[in-house]
Amino acid sequence: MSDLKRGEMQLSGRGVACVRGGREVFAGLDFAAVAGEAVAVVGRNGSGKTSLLRLIAGLLVPAGGRIALEGGDGELTLPEQCHYLGHRDTLKPALSVAENLTFWADFLGGERLGAAESLATVGLDHATHLPAGFLSAGQRRRLSLARLLTVRRPVWLLDEPTNALDTAGQDMFGGLMRQHLARGGLIIAATHAPLGIDSRELRIGGAA
Amino acid sequence: MTALSALVRRDIRIALRVGGGALIGVLFFLTVVVLMPFAVGPDLALLSRLGPAILWLGALLASLLTLDRLFMADHEDGSLDLITMSRTPLELACAAKALAHWLAAGLPLIVATPVLGLLLNLDMVATGAVALTLLAGTPALTFTGMIGAALAVTLHRGGLLMAVLVLPLSIPVLIFGVAASQAVIVGPMTFGAPFSILCALSLVSFVVGPFAAAASLRHGLD
Numbered sequence: 001m002s003d004l005k006r007g008e009m010q011l012s013g014r015g016v017a018c019v020r021g022g023r024e025v026f027a028g029l030d031f032a033a034v035a036g037e038a039v040a041v042v043g044r045n046g047s048g049k050t051s052l053l054r055l056i057a058g059l060l061v062p063a064g065g066r067i068a069l070e071g072g073d074g075e076l077t078l079p080e081q082c083h084y085l086g087h088r089d090t091l092k093p094a095l096s097v098a099e100n101l102t103f104w105a106d107f108l109g110g111e112r113l114g115a116a117e118s119l120a121t122v123g124l125d126h127a128t129h130l131p132a133g134f135l136s137a138g139q140r141r142r143l144s145l146a147r148l149l150t151v152r153r154p155v156w157l158l159d160e161p162t163n164a165l166d167t168a169g170q171d172m173f174g175g176l177m178r179q180h181l182a183r184g185g186l187i188i189a190a191t192h193a194p195l196g197i198d199s200r201e202l203r204i205g206g207a208a
Numbered sequence: 209m210t211a212l213s214a215l216v217r218r219d220i221r222i223a224l225r226v227g228g229g230a231l232i233g234v235l236f237f238l239t240v241v242v243l244m245p246f247a248v249g250p251d252l253a254l255l256s257r258l259g260p261a262i263l264w265l266g267a268l269l270a271s272l273l274t275l276d277r278l279f280m281a282d283h284e285d286g287s288l289d290l291i292t293m294s295r296t297p298l299e300l301a302c303a304a305k306a307l308a309h310w311l312a313a314g315l316p317l318i319v320a321t322p323v324l325g326l327l328l329n330l331d332m333v334a335t336g337a338v339a340l341t342l343l344a345g346t347p348a349l350t351f352t353g354m355i356g357a358a359l360a361v362t363l364h365r366g367g368l369l370m371a372v373l374v375l376p377l378s379i380p381v382l383i384f385g386v387a388a389s390q391a392v393i394v395g396p397m398t399f400g401a402p403f404s405i406l407c408a409l410s411l412v413s414f415v416v417g418p419f420a421a422a423a424s425l426r427h428g429l430d
Binding site: 057058059060061076079080082084086087088089090091092094095099102103104106107108109110 | 215225284287289294429
């Protein structure tokens with residue numbers, strides 16, 4: 001820790017254990033990620049990739065060990081500095097694309113980018129007023145990605161982020177992740193497919 | 209405040225759009241009250257004596273009907289995860305959701321009451337009294353019902369559990385709501401005493417409801 005530069009973020013876990021439904025998913029997991037780094041969490045199905053992300057996001061309580069973010073905003077807790085992109089897309093089918101996005105921007109608060117601008121970046125600017133219920137799976141994922149851009153958070157927790165994205169979408173998303181890392185953010189992604197950016201591998205639950 | 213008003217506006221907007229819960233509650237209320245005169249028969253005196261009780265029962269059941277979706281929809285699409293993680297305290301977010309639910313589903317019931325009072329042979333004063341007690345009492349139904357809705361989400365059980373949990377909590381509200389309305393119509397009790405207790409129940413629920421619901425949601429994190 002002593003070589004940590006002032007203001008540089010480090011997300012680390014020491015001896016993290018996770019128990020779901022009385023069954024130990026993993027135990028004694030150590031990990032670390034510094035600003036500008038992407039960590040790809042890999043492992044077979046059920047090895048606890050999603051559980052690890054939810055532990056970091058504060059949505060699960062660790063059965064042991066500790067997870068901490070150093071060098072972040074001291075006023076905020078770790079979950080408050082994270083973006084969590086899960087399997088479920090957090091979109092309301094009755095609301096339009098723009099309404100969905102501006103709601104999350106208003107609710108999550110903090111430093112933000114224009115909604116129209118981020119919709120253009122993810123390629124949804126033609127569907128702004130369409131109810132989200134009419135979007136395809138790939139478009140829904142793009143709209144979820146627009147949330148990551150609109151509201152700025154240093155830590156991105158991504159669960160299978162490239163699911164349902166077409167090749168062009170995956171390239172676009174790779175670019176977004178690179179930008180985020182270049183700005184000093186960090187990414188923890190649970191994935192089976194290659195992320196499309198340089199990343200360090202964190203294997204949990206033994207060989208696949 | 210931006211965050212909370214955004215949450216309130218979103219929930220009201222969803223409730224008022226096609227497929228939202230607001231209309232379902234009012235339609236149910238309407239159905240119960242409209243059918244009652246046919247079931248009771250053409251005894252006008254009996255109808256006006258039962259009127260406040262029928263309106264209150266209708267409103268209670270209508271608010272229960274839509275309450276179980278309060279957190280369920282957000283839980284199913286993952287929004288609840290982001291609300292839990294956000295910088296807004298979960299207690300305030302719960303209170304905002306309950307407020308939105310009351311504005312979208314509770315307020316229309318009160319607006320419909322004067323119309324339905326006609327069907328139950330209630331005069332102007334009696335209808336006004338029932339509407340006033342509903343205005344004071346339905347927030348208590350929403351805010352206590354929210355506790356049940358939060359438990360239903362964290363225990364992964366649906367509406368039935370919700371009804372079992374919430375009904376006992378709403379019985380005092382029902383008793384004092386009907387008592388205050390009856391006091392105006394038949395006497396001999398004063399309106400003030402039961403009405404004050406009704407207001408007190410609502411105020412207590414404003415304090416207890418959000419904290420209990422937030423505690424239940426946090427405890428049930430998974």
